[in-house]
Amino acid sequence: MASPLEQFEIKPIIPIEIGGVDVSFTNSSLWMTIAVVVAGGTLAIAAGRGAMVPGRLQTVAELFYEFIAGLIKETIGAQGRKYFPIIFTVFAFVLTGNLLGMIPYSFTFTSHIIVTFAMAIVIFIAVTVLGFVKHGMHFFTFFVPPGTPLVMYPLMIPIEILSYLSRPISLAVRLFANMMAGHILLKVIAGFVAAMGVFGILPLALVVALTGLELIIAFLQAYVFTILTCLYINDALHLH
């Protein structure tokens, strides 16, 4: 009986080694490429014509645009418009990655901590640099919540700094753990279907329900990753 953790194994498809470093094209890279092609291709085909009165497919692309543009407008405001490309890319990449993982026999690249942590740490460093560029040394007033009495400063400031530094970790682990736990659960329950013979209909019904739940979680986690990125950008731009 195979372990439910085997689905997360990284298998090199084209082994490449440069100077002793393994940079092979793995199944993870393959599915990332597929995600980019699917997301980019769908949007390019849907919105490529740019008709004034959109047809059905173009309306779907405009729906995504409106969704993210509305998100940015309510969290960051008018200044956020120039961050639209990166936020849309993050949303599309995470969403496509999560959804592609629901295809049987595919690989969920967002279920690896290194992938989600790479995205989270890049966003965190970019947002911190943005805060310093915009406010200079005044950025450090972010760690003092407005209205704290002077006595509380030695307690509040380390707590605030710690909670700021834990942002990339929580952002990464949230997405990774959701995807990994969901897929492990599916595999474990699906394993019962074959083992239970005729009564396997019950775990099968459960697998169907869990697949529906996993699809909802795929959308929700992409949405939460994106809106937290917007909120962090808002914190960096507007400090309080």
Added chain:
Amino acid sequence: MDFDSAKLIAAGLAVMGVIGSGIGIGMIFSSFISAVGRNPAAADDVRAMTFIGFALVEALALFALVIAFLILFGISPGA
């Protein structure tokens, strides 16, 4: 107590952290339902915050689960 039994007991203890998340998610959706019950017109406004709150609380449950997995599959005797 040998290493494998200690691992199993530790993982079981670690995963008990999801109790708090269960209570938290229940509270979030209970207040969402009350809010929509009192003021159905506000449903769309509060729905976005409800789902964000749910995802944040669920993340804590998954932190506990990740620690449990790390204990079960990530350490070797003598570490």
